[in-house]
Amino acid sequence: MTLTPELVERFVAIVGDRHALRDPNDIEPYLIEPREKFGGRTSLVLRPAEVEEVSAILKLATQTGTAIVPQGGNTGLVGGQMPDESGQQVILSLSRLNRIRSIDPAGNLAIVEAGVVLKTLQEAAEKEGRLFPLSLGSEGSCQIGGNLSSNAGGTAVLAYGNTRELCLGVEVVLPTGEVLNDLRYVKKDNTGYDLKDLFVGAEGTLGVITAAVMKLFPLPKGKGVAYAGLASPEDALKLLGLAQSHAGPSLTGFELMPRIGVEFSVAHTDGVRDPLQERHNWYVLIDISSSRSAEDARETIEAILTEAFEAGLVEDATIAESTAQEQSFWHMREAMSHAQRPEGGSIKHDISVPVARIPEFIAEADAAVLDLIPGARIVSFGHMGDGNLHYNISQPVGADKEAFLARWVEVNKRVHDIVRSYKGSISAEHGIGQLKRKELSETKSPVALDLMRRIKTSFDPAGIMNPGKVI
Amino acid sequence: MTLTPELVERFVAIVGDRHALRDPNDIEPYLIEPREKFGGRTSLVLRPAEVEEVSAILKLATQTGTAIVPQGGNTGLVGGQMPDESGQQVILSLSRLNRIRSIDPAGNLAIVEAGVVLKTLQEAAEKEGRLFPLSLGSEGSCQIGGNLSSNAGGTAVLAYGNTRELCLGVEVVLPTGEVLNDLRYVKKDNTGYDLKDLFVGAEGTLGVITAAVMKLFPLPKGKGVAYAGLASPEDALKLLGLAQSHAGPSLTGFELMPRIGVEFSVAHTDGVRDPLQERHNWYVLIDISSSRSAEDARETIEAILTEAFEAGLVEDATIAESTAQEQSFWHMREAMSHAQRPEGGSIKHDISVPVARIPEFIAEADAAVLDLIPGARIVSFGHMGDGNLHYNISQPVGADKEAFLARWVEVNKRVHDIVRSYKGSISAEHGIGQLKRKELSETKSPVALDLMRRIKTSFDPAGIMNPGKVI
Numbered sequence: 001m002t003l004t005p006e007l008v009e010r011f012v013a014i015v016g017d018r019h020a021l022r023d024p025n026d027i028e029p030y031l032i033e034p035r036e037k038f039g040g041r042t043s044l045v046l047r048p049a050e051v052e053e054v055s056a057i058l059k060l061a062t063q064t065g066t067a068i069v070p071q072g073g074n075t076g077l078v079g080g081q082m083p084d085e086s087g088q089q090v091i092l093s094l095s096r097l098n099r100i101r102s103i104d105p106a107g108n109l110a111i112v113e114a115g116v117v118l119k120t121l122q123e124a125a126e127k128e129g130r131l132f133p134l135s136l137g138s139e140g141s142c143q144i145g146g147n148l149s150s151n152a153g154g155t156a157v158l159a160y161g162n163t164r165e166l167c168l169g170v171e172v173v174l175p176t177g178e179v180l181n182d183l184r185y186v187k188k189d190n191t192g193y194d195l196k197d198l199f200v201g202a203e204g205t206l207g208v209i210t211a212a213v214m215k216l217f218p219l220p221k222g223k224g225v226a227y228a229g230l231a232s233p234e235d236a237l238k239l240l241g242l243a244q245s246h247a248g249p250s251l252t253g254f255e256l257m258p259r260i261g262v263e264f265s266v267a268h269t270d271g272v273r274d275p276l277q278e279r280h281n282w283y284v285l286i287d288i289s290s291s292r293s294a295e296d297a298r299e300t301i302e303a304i305l306t307e308a309f310e311a312g313l314v315e316d317a318t319i320a321e322s323t324a325q326e327q328s329f330w331h332m333r334e335a336m337s338h339a340q341r342p343e344g345g346s347i348k349h350d351i352s353v354p355v356a357r358i359p360e361f362i363a364e365a366d367a368a369v370l371d372l373i374p375g376a377r378i379v380s381f382g383h384m385g386d387g388n389l390h391y392n393i394s395q396p397v398g399a400d401k402e403a404f405l406a407r408w409v410e411v412n413k414r415v416h417d418i419v420r421s422y423k424g425s426i427s428a429e430h431g432i433g434q435l436k437r438k439e440l441s442e443t444k445s446p447v448a449l450d451l452m453r454r455i456k457t458s459f460d461p462a463g464i465m466n467p468g469k470v471i
Numbered sequence: 472m473t474l475t476p477e478l479v480e481r482f483v484a485i486v487g488d489r490h491a492l493r494d495p496n497d498i499e500p501y502l503i504e505p506r507e508k509f510g511g512r513t514s515l516v517l518r519p520a521e522v523e524e525v526s527a528i529l530k531l532a533t534q535t536g537t538a539i540v541p542q543g544g545n546t547g548l549v550g551g552q553m554p555d556e557s558g559q560q561v562i563l564s565l566s567r568l569n570r571i572r573s574i575d576p577a578g579n580l581a582i583v584e585a586g587v588v589l590k591t592l593q594e595a596a597e598k599e600g601r602l603f604p605l606s607l608g609s610e611g612s613c614q615i616g617g618n619l620s621s622n623a624g625g626t627a628v629l630a631y632g633n634t635r636e637l638c639l640g641v642e643v644v645l646p647t648g649e650v651l652n653d654l655r656y657v658k659k660d661n662t663g664y665d666l667k668d669l670f671v672g673a674e675g676t677l678g679v680i681t682a683a684v685m686k687l688f689p690l691p692k693g694k695g696v697a698y699a700g701l702a703s704p705e706d707a708l709k710l711l712g713l714a715q716s717h718a719g720p721s722l723t724g725f726e727l728m729p730r731i732g733v734e735f736s737v738a739h740t741d742g743v744r745d746p747l748q749e750r751h752n753w754y755v756l757i758d759i760s761s762s763r764s765a766e767d768a769r770e771t772i773e774a775i776l777t778e779a780f781e782a783g784l785v786e787d788a789t790i791a792e793s794t795a796q797e798q799s800f801w802h803m804r805e806a807m808s809h810a811q812r813p814e815g816g817s818i819k820h821d822i823s824v825p826v827a828r829i830p831e832f833i834a835e836a837d838a839a840v841l842d843l844i845p846g847a848r849i850v851s852f853g854h855m856g857d858g859n860l861h862y863n864i865s866q867p868v869g870a871d872k873e874a875f876l877a878r879w880v881e882v883n884k885r886v887h888d889i890v891r892s893y894k895g896s897i898s899a900e901h902g903i904g905q906l907k908r909k910e911l912s913e914t915k916s917p918v919a920l921d922l923m924r925r926i927k928t929s930f931d932p933a934g935i936m937n938p939g940k941v942i
């Protein structure tokens with residue numbers, strides 16, 4: 001259906017003129033995503049502040065066959081939040097639906113609306129003596145609704161799980177405008193099909209999550225963060241085993257970084273410096289949260305490193321002596337993706353393989369990539385404890401950026417074929433969006449794709465919800 | 472469709488004569504469930520040993536409109552595994568599909584078929600130095616497929632989650648006979664809709680789970696189990712907070728028991744005795760698993776009890792001095808349900824409410840039940856750490872059993888109304904089955920029920936999968 005001026009007026013009437021953006025200058029920020037990889041046009045951005053407004057928008061959209069593209073903090077990396085080039089798709093921004101409806105520290109729960117910025121929830125929880133453990137690079141602008149719709153991962157999955165595991169229940173506006181109240185407050189509830197987990201990770205293709213019940217946790221009583229230099233991913237895997245054995249469920253993060261990534265971070269990021277004197281081929285960041293005390297966290301991390309030194313697993317290591325230093329170690333890791341930019345084009349992957357096979361995967365994928373593109377600079381870093389690597393490839397020094405990036409699909413295919421042979425995932429935490437939609441059909445079985453289509457058709461018969469994404 | 476002799480022969484031909492039971496004597500054990508609450512008839516039990524056989528059975532069932540009732544260890548408490556009285560429904564037993572396809576201790580994974588008995592998997596994991604943490608009273612006979620289909624809870628949910636959280640991926644035979652291979656080996660995988668979690672907890676109404684990838688964990692290096700006498704559920708709640716504060720993620724179990732339950736267990740169970748000298752109104756069992764050492768577990772549990780004594784939260788307590796004693800403490804708790812039998816009729820509930828509201832719930836529900844049935848003996852015990860109580864009610868001494876049990880629905884309604892007012896669940900871990908099917912419509916919103924029906928219709932258009940259950 002064409003987005004006629006009359007139809008636009010009907011949508012505008014729902015949220016009011018002030019909250020319906022039509023000026024291209026106002027709309028522009030909604031059309032620029034982090035990697036500037038996905039274009040897209042629209043003539044209308046709707047900014048409802050109430051669930052009832054979202055409901056009225058979707059009802060009208062279904063009646064008129066208007067495509068709706070939900071958008072949170074616009075930090076997604078796979079184009080899931082972007083409209084297509086037709087200009088006929090309407091962006092539904094959840095930013096104004098941003099109340100923390102309640103926080104219950106005794107019950108370890110927070111009821112939050114979709115537009116609440118992740119950092120805002122973290123801070124609100126901390127004020128109540130509680131931890132909301134989801135943490136990722138974009139936490140200052142990404143929103144809970146987007147975190148849920150993409151089942152975001154981040155840096156504390158090892159101990160706390162993905163966003164899915166942090167959510168007990170959801171409130172969803174269905175494409176018809178009906179509101180599903182599946183806000184659950186208990187972790188044990190076996191009453192019928194698990195609707196919540198269908199909407200979590202569906203990237204806005206089945207409905208619009210408007211609120212959720214999120215789990216909170218006691219604040220750790222102590223933190224310990226260590227930064228170690230190692231010879232190889234094999235040693236990093238052994239170190240992981242050792243860390244798990246000592247820290248058990250207190251191991252919150254275990255991040256792997258290659259030398260080249262550290263060099264990029266240091267060279268291109270203000271305030272990032274290498275805490276170790278010598279060069280090492282690989283680095284690991286270990287993050288421990290103790291439920292007991294600061295001393296306990298310290299002792300645990302020292303015990304891990306002592307045994308690692310004795311076993312010859314680490315070449316050098318240092319433990320953060322202050323919160324500022326802990327943050328500086330993490331800054332090194334978090335700067336790594338952006339620090340690739342000044343080095344030219346980067347072909348990205350967000351893969352996972354069984355944790356124990358990470359070293360094998362790196363060796364096989366590196367060889368395959370260098371066979372395709374000699375001189376490619378492989379920056380494979382990430383959440384090793386979860387088997388999840390951002391296996392990114394910076395262009396060879398002096399290569400032509402466009403020519404290099406033109407090989408994106410070809411390189412992806414080669415790397416993802418290896419991932420598939422390891423029974424891994426071609427999208428560990430970023431989702432499918434537009435970026436990997438075509439590839440999904442090569443990864444999923446026809447039976448799985450068919451079931452997904454049946455769900456999509458039965459939930460959204462008019463096909464208005466984020467068309468062109470996922471399925 | 473009528474189960475004609477010709478049709479029976481076609482089903483028999485799939486699994487072979489030996490594995491198709493038609494003699495009523497052979498069939499009888501499949502028709503007697505633990506509470507003997509649900510009757511049901513059938514003239515055919517099929518016992519396939521291969522996924523291909525399950526596939527052929529469901530394909531034929533869809534073609535002929537034959538109802539299929541999947542059955543695992545036949546330990547379910549809500550009649551989900553029972554056929555109806557028509558004699559036209561075929562039982563599909565998964566017992567012979569019982570291979571452990573592989574165990575990967577390094578990767579902390581086990582690939583198991585549906586018919587593997589829970590205890591068998593626990594033991595196989597332990598042989599490899601790993602823990603499979605799912606644990607429940609019926610673990611010697613219940614099967615993984617049933618655990619998944621009912622999203623079983625049990626005694627270690629506090630630390631490890633429900634069966635859903637222990638499962639990474641599933642293999643499912645769809646009603647059409649198609650096989651969905653959604654066996655995933657990684658915990659981070661954001662590629663499309665979460666199909667796995669639709670089948671988990673669906674109680675066999677959407678397809679038949681034939682195999683699954685289950686998570687394993689390092690074996691704890693030390694255990695600590697304490698048994699404490701307390702004055703009230705309020706004190707138990709404070710003790711829980713204290714235990715969580717000291718033990719953090721090492722707190723594996725926190726079970727509440729009332730005096731009357733302890734008396735029943737002691738009176739009616741061989742080998743169960745009260746470890747404490749004096750009488751107490753309430754009891755708590757605390758289970759700690761340390762990833763560090765036996766001493767650490769011991770120290771943690773001592774620290775909890777010391778602080779609890781100082782705060783006046785516990786009246787008396789004892790710590791198990793041996794594995795045998797740990798088991799004996801647990802035996803007290805696990806015997807509690809069966810120990811109600813010699814006391815006459817019992818009206819059961821399997822509810823959850825937000826943990827912090829357990830004391831309030833007990834007070835309100837007790838008053839309501841005693842108002843309905845003066846003299847009723849309330850045995851409210853269970854997984855307090857998860858907010859999950861088996862809120863059971865034994866008949867008044869000397870009352871007529873049938874007359875008491877005739878009030879089952881009335882009492883349920885009163886208790887469940889309170890549960891709903893607390894935003895809790897009327898089936899925390901046992902599922903809906905036949906028992907709570909009617910009540911589901913009073914608990915779920917019409918929108919949720921409609922979505923469930925849409926899923927059911929789109930996955931099982933012929934309506935052959937476990938009809939009369941859940942939805």
